[in-house]
Amino acid sequence: MEFSQSKTKECLARAFAGICQDGARYQFISKSALNEGYNYIADQLKLIAKNKMAHASVLYSLMLEKNEENDNVNIEAGYPFESQLMQTSLRSSSDIERNEGKNIFPHFAKIAQDEGFDDIAETFSLISEVNLRNSEKLSFLAGKFDDGTLYNDDKINTWTCSNCGHSEEKKEAWEKCPLCSYPQGYVIIPDE
Ligand SMILES: [Fe+2]
Secondary structure (H helix, E strand, C coil), rough: CHHHHHHHHHHHHHHHHHHHHHHHHHHHHHHHHHHHCCHHHHHHHHHHHHHHHHHHHHHHHHHHHHHHCCCCCCCCCCCCCCCCCCHHHHHHHHHHHHHHHHHHHHHHHHHHHCCHHHHCCCHHHHHHHHHHHHHHHHHHHHHHHCCCCEEEEEEEEEEEEECCCCCCEEECCEEEEECCCHHHHHHHHHHC
């Protein structure tokens, strides 16, 4: 199939546009997290934004490689405009990532596969896996906010300062790092 006539071309354009907006949104949320004093979470969100730009770059290169006509690609699609507040957007972002990872990108991959664009299908599939991991990470953090256990757990945790590396095994994280004096927002949230 000719790329110019394919649905894959539209999927590629939609994926690129969506991921660029995801990346912008994560930068906004990261800034909110920083303003609220959640430095470690801000870094995590910034990392997701950086990953999104890497995905966008791969999709952009694929479009340049395949779209020999080099024309404008007109697309119509719905994109989310969610709150930029960190606490509420962790949950909604997790839902968006899950939808992308479970539905949208596998659907795009199937279209590309059926039309014979295996390299694009593989890229969509790999991106969907990252989206699902993002969804889990964001859902985990949202849950910690919801039940108030971000820095205070029922069990012993290893708390580590993301600034200086100081570490302690306790139920509760420190208010101020005993070594570098950086505030609680720099504490690495331990994964379960
Ligand atoms: Fe520290």
